[in-house]
Amino acid sequence: MTNLFIGSDRRTQKETALFEAALDVFAEFGFRKAGIEDIARRAGIANGTVYLYAASKRDLYKRAVEYGLDAWQAHAAKAAEEAAEGTEPGRGRARNRFEALCRAAYSYLAAEPRLRRIMSRDPSLFPAAPGSAEGDDPFESVNGRSVAMLERAIREGVDTGEFAVEDPAAAAELLFSLYRVMIEKTYVEEDGGERKRFEAGLSIIMNGISARGA
Amino acid sequence: MTNLFIGSDRRTQKETALFEAALDVFAEFGFRKAGIEDIARRAGIANGTVYLYAASKRDLYKRAVEYGLDAWQAHAAKAAEEAAEGTEPGRGRARNRFEALCRAAYSYLAAEPRLRRIMSRDPSLFPAAPGSAEGDDPFESVNGRSVAMLERAIREGVDTGEFAVEDPAAAAELLFSLYRVMIEKTYVEEDGGERKRFEAGLSIIMNGISARGA
DNA sequence: CAATGAATAAATTCGTCATATATTCATTTA
DNA sequence: TAAATGAATATATGACGAATTTATTCATTG
Numbered sequence: 147m148t149n150l151f152i153g154s155d156r157r158t159q160k161e162t163a164l165f166e167a168a169l170d171v172f173a174e175f176g177f178r179k180a181g182i183e184d185i186a187r188r189a190g191i192a193n194g195t196v197y198l199y200a201a202s203k204r205d206l207y208k209r210a211v212e213y214g215l216d217a218w219q220a221h222a223a224k225a226a227e228e229a230a231e232g233t234e235p236g237r238g239r240a241r242n243r244f245e246a247l248c249r250a251a252y253s254y255l256a257a258e259p260r261l262r263r264i265m266s267r268d269p270s271l272f273p274a275a276p277g278s279a280e281g282d283d284p285f286e287s288v289n290g291r292s293v294a295m296l297e298r299a300i301r302e303g304v305d306t307g308e309f310a311v312e313d314p315a316a317a318a319e320l321l322f323s324l325y326r327v328m329i330e331k332t333y334v335e336e337d338g339g340e341r342k343r344f345e346a347g348l349s350i351i352m353n354g355i356s357a358r359g360a
Numbered sequence: 361m362t363n364l365f366i367g368s369d370r371r372t373q374k375e376t377a378l379f380e381a382a383l384d385v386f387a388e389f390g391f392r393k394a395g396i397e398d399i400a401r402r403a404g405i406a407n408g409t410v411y412l413y414a415a416s417k418r419d420l421y422k423r424a425v426e427y428g429l430d431a432w433q434a435h436a437a438k439a440a441e442e443a444a445e446g447t448e449p450g451r452g453r454a455r456n457r458f459e460a461l462c463r464a465a466y467s468y469l470a471a472e473p474r475l476r477r478i479m480s481r482d483p484s485l486f487p488a489a490p491g492s493a494e495g496d497d498p499f500e501s502v503n504g505r506s507v508a509m510l511e512r513a514i515r516e517g518v519d520t521g522e523f524a525v526e527d528p529a530a531a532a533e534l535l536f537s538l539y540r541v542m543i544e545k546t547y548v549e550e551d552g553g554e555r556k557r558f559e560a561g562l563s564i565i566m567n568g569i570s571a572r573g574a
Numbered sequence: 575c576a577a578t579g580a581a582t583a584a585a586t587t588c589g590t591c592a593t594a595t596a597t598t599c600a601t602t603t604a
Numbered sequence: 605t606a607a608a609t610g611a612a613t614a615t616a617t618g619a620c621g622a623a624t625t626t627a628t629t630c631a632t633t634g
């Protein structure tokens with residue numbers, strides 16, 4: 147173990163290149179028609195090297211998508227934190243955090259055609275997609291964290307009196323589902339009205355969870 | 361194919377029997393594995409008679425589902441009207457109508473496993489389902505009427521000051537989409553928490569569209 | 575003349591081979 | 605000597621025709 151840092155660093159770089167290439171190829175061709183050879187070439191590694199980072203093509207798909215979802219989530223979480231930082235607790239902080247979370251998540255995806263494409267092709271990526279059963283979500287971990295993030299944001303508002311929601315957990319689940327629809331509407335229709343629909347939806351939701359007196 | 365629009369009583373009865381049988385079989389086996397012979401037998405008519413009411417198996421599917429959606433919609437519309445009847449305009453009538461509309465639509469589907477099954481099997485039945493494009497909705501007519509019904513209910517509330525919504529058309533579209541999610545969550549998970557999620561969602565929406573002073 | 579159901583056309587399944595591509599592993603590299 | 609390679613191998617996929625099932629038609633019927 148002469149240089150553990152460089153070793154792990156190189157490994158991470160290679161892994162990143164692999165997942166980026168995988169996202170490109172899976173997005174362009176879908177799971178079936180995507181080729182390991184193509185992915186390996188684009189990542190600048192050999193065919194067999196792929197199997198040092200994933201157990202199978204399916205596993206590579208899962209890891210690459212998880213990598214993409216993680217980046218998306220991290221971006222949204224960061225934006226929410228930054229929005230909350232400038233505000234005093236209770237003085238609209240929960241609203242700011244919640245709204246920033248929604249906006250950042252939405253706009254990040256607008257700039258990530260690969261994830262949109264992949265999710266469009268493969269509805270099973272979302273928990274309650276038709277055909278999937280209870281424990282079926284392959285991204286339970288990421289999606290679960292997203293729902294938890296929403297729930298925390300809502301609870302903060304409820305605690306400070308900014309929000310009035312009877313069941314924050316159920317509300318978070320519902321909003322996550324609603325979020326899926328907005329995404330669908332965005333990538334499926336692409337009629338130029340997405341932004342408007344997003345704003346209309348966000349407005350209703352913000353109003354819907356806000357306490358009357360606030 | 362003969363004239364499909366001449367509606368004698370016998371024909372209507374036969375048509376109804378055919379569509380009912382078709383809903384049964386399509387729900388049980390899905391479009392592909394459903395057999396015309398099976399449907400005809402259950403409807404008590406001969407094989408060839410089916411083609412007096414539909415141009416093809418695909419057309420029969422479309423007509424049968426449309427028949428089912430029509431019944432669903434009619435039920436919800438009736439419930440909304442009845443709820444509105446007892447209330448003076450402006451004195452909570454819009455709220456009553458809107459809430460009744462949502463509840464009736466939801467509970468009707470809970471009692472109609474065939475429609476749930478069919479929609480579950482065939483996500484393309486809904487306008488913005490993955491894979492479908494702009495003019496792709498085979499049930500544009502029914503779905504369009506549903507959205508219009510929502511929009512009218514919202515506009516009534518806006519006019520009387522009960523609701524505060526910037527863009528009723530966008531809101532109606534959004535709510536219709538949200539409705540799809542509730543349905544998905546209902547028939548996919550069946551974990552006993554549907555009712556709770558429905559109530560949580562309806563509460564946020566009702567609050568979200570309501571005017572602050574109302 | 576609406577309705578029928580046997581006749582016909584069309585679609586689907588199944589078995590086989592040919593091709594492509596996912597995966598392994600003996601060898602090389604750094 | 606652990607990580608990486610890429611040719612070798614196993615597995616999956618696609619193409620094709622025959623066999624079978626199923627959708628659709630239409631001459632006949634009540």
